[in-house]
Amino acid sequence: MRHDKREMWRMGMGTTFFPQQYSGRITSxxxxxxxxxxxxxxxxxxxxxxxxxxxxxxxLSCTFKGGxxxxxxxxxxxxxxxxxxxxxxxxxxxxxxxxxxxxxxxxDEPLKRMQHGAILSDRTPIRIREILKExxxx
Numbered sequence: 001m002r003h004d005k006r007e008m009w010r011m012g013m014g015t016t017f018f019p020q021q022y023s024g025r026i027t028s029x030x031x032x033x034x035x036x037x038x039x040x041x042x043x044x045x046x047x048x049x050x051x052x053x054x055x056x057x058x059x060l061s062c063t064f065k066g067g068x069x070x071x072x073x074x075x076x077x078x079x080x081x082x083x084x085x086x087x088x089x090x091x092x093x094x095x096x097x098x099x100x101x102x103x104x105x106x107x108d109e110p111l112k113r114m115q116h117g118a119i120l121s122d123r124t125p126i127r128i129r130e131i132l133k134e135x136x137x138x
Contacts, residue, residue: 012033012036012037012038013033013034013035013036013037013038013111014032014033014034014105014106014107014108014111015032015033015102015105015106016030016031016032016033016069016071016102016103016104016105016106017030017031017095017100017101017102017103018030018031018071018100018101018103019031019094019099019100019101020098020099020100020101029048029049029050030048030049030069030071030072030103031046031047031048032046032047032048032049032106032111032114033045033046034046034047034111034114034115034118034132034137035128035131035132035135035137036135036137037088039134039135040131040134040135041087041088041089042087042088043085043087043127043131044085044086044087044088044091045083045084045085045118045128045131045132046083046084046085046086047078047079047080047082047083047084047114047118048078048079048082049064049072049076049077049078049079050076050077050079051074051075051076052074052075052076052077058077059077059078059079059080059081059121059123060077061077061078061080061117061118061120061121061123062077062078062080062113062114062116062117062118062121063075063076063077063078064076064077064110068107068110069104069106069107069110070103070104071103071104078114078117078118078121080117080118080121080123080124080128081123081124081125083118083124083125083128085125085127085128085131115132115137115138116138118132118138119132119133119138
């Protein structure tokens with residue numbers, strides 16, 4: 001079940017979406033809001049998932065099997081070193097322009113694993129860790 005873009009900020013934390021590349025193709029990187037936009041709309045922490053390969057550089061702080069979310073169909077991991085901070089204004093603008101495509105909410109258990117992994121990973125940007133700690137999420 002996909003969500004209407006007007007619902008995005010009502011859902012907030014755990015909202016998932018795919019960004020659309022300029023070529024018009026949907027990327028395979030599911031993005032997830034791991035902080036609470038209601039507590040800090042100016043700094044929203046986002047992470048994305050990437051395929052788990054036999055790669056010695058993969059950060060295994062938080063991994064997923066296929067099927068833990070409708071958009072997760074193969075083994076993957078949270079790429080904490082690529083975590084981003086965006087504002088509600090930025091994300092709303094991207095959503096309204098059609099650049100973001102909202103998907104199903106991330107269930108609580110996997111979302112908590114992502115938040116916990118963000119604290120554990122030495123690759124997570126410091127400000128992302130601070131936001132999660134300030135919000136009591138880690």
